[in-house]
Amino acid sequence: MCAICHRLVNGHLKATLTKDSEALDGIAVSGLRVTGENMALDEAASGFFPLFGSSSFADLIGPLFYKKYPDGMTIGLRVCERHLNSRGTVHGGLLSAVADIALGYNAAGLPTRLTPLVTAGQTIAITGFAREGDWLEFHVDVHKRGKQLVFATCFATSNDVSILRASGIYSIVGKEIPYLDS
Numbered sequence: 001m002c003a004i005c006h007r008l009v010n011g012h013l014k015a016t017l018t019k020d021s022e023a024l025d026g027i028a029v030s031g032l033r034v035t036g037e038n039m040a041l042d043e044a045a046s047g048f049f050p051l052f053g054s055s056s057f058a059d060l061i062g063p064l065f066y067k068k069y070p071d072g073m074t075i076g077l078r079v080c081e082r083h084l085n086s087r088g089t090v091h092g093g094l095l096s097a098v099a100d101i102a103l104g105y106n107a108a109g110l111p112t113r114l115t116p117l118v119t120a121g122q123t124i125a126i127t128g129f130a131r132e133g134d135w136l137e138f139h140v141d142v143h144k145r146g147k148q149l150v151f152a153t154c155f156a157t158s159n160d161v162s163i164l165r166a167s168g169i170y171s172i173v174g175k176e177i178p179y180l181d182s
Contacts, residue, residue: 102138116174128163
């Protein structure tokens with residue numbers, strides 16, 4: 001297990017509530033921000049912050065990181081040993097799960113608003129691979145936001161080389177609310 005995964009599993013991180021514009025806790029609107037001496041931000045690429053507490057599943061497959069932009073966010077992940085398949089490359093199921101998380105955050109409208117939604121469909125094409133220690137980024141383009149459905153595409157890179165293309169369809173299940181940063 002890599003050092004950052006070990007720290008997350010053993011609960012050495014301190015969480016504090018804040019309205020810091022650089023803090024984001026995923027779907028919750030509380031503004032959870034992870035701080036503490038044990039969090040090695042050098043595990044993430046420059047400009048990325050820990051994405052912690054968004055869901056138990058995201059915490060399980062992470063650690064995940066995020067970088068906000070005016071029109072959305074990019075999700076990042078440093079590949080650890082536990083993310084690998086038996087051939088020593090990142091597992092396709094992990095790529096699919098993180099793509100779904102990245103698509104979902106952007107389809108929901110973060111960082112400016114929050115629309116409750118669920119995944120209605122997803123297609124994945126894995127076009128490359130990543131190994132332990134590689135930095136992955138999941139970039140999303142939202143194509144159409146209707147009254148009932150949102151359509152988006154995700155492109156993942158490993159050290160700036162394309163490794164995945166995913167398309168997602170998301171069903172809106174609640175009313176949109178402003179996010180803290182808006």
